[in-house]
Amino acid sequence: MAADATTYVLFELAGTAYAIPSSDVQRMEMVEEITPVPNAPAYVEGGVITRGKVVPAVNLRMRFGFERAEFTLATRLIVVAQGSRLVGLIVDSAREFVKISAEAIQPPPEALAGTSGRYVRGVASATDRLILILDVAGVVDAAA
Helix, strand or coil, X not given: CCCCCEEEEEEEECCEEXXXXXXXXXXXXXXXXXXXXXXXXXXXXXXXXXXXEEEEEEEHHHHCCCCCCCCXXXXXXXXXXXXXXXXXXXXXXXXXXXXXXXXXXXXXXXXXXXXXXXXEEEEEEECCEEEEEECHHHHHHXXX
16 A cells, blocks of 8 residues: 555445545534424535534435435434534445555546536545545535
């Protein structure tokens, strides 16, 4: 593995593996009480209180156009930071870390160039599976 490998948090969403640089992740928690917010976009489940701060909770399944799924014990809230903003990303499961070198990440295929291309920074093959590298800034800006 190259010395410039970055550690990523792996999570699953609708049967696909995604990764977020661990440097962008503040914490991971179980999904507990979410307070609905009036007139919020459908993908914003509401607000959650985490460590004394109110954070918007974005359902990535809904944001990416997948079917809504019931929350389970595996469902996680990944709190990410982009600048001074915190956003909670609701994912199907998250419990793995992996190191991926910059050389192993390829640009997303042209088929992802539309709306989903805003959220996917690259594609990597690691741990014998294809992993979509999430562009945290794109997701957080879209959640604003």
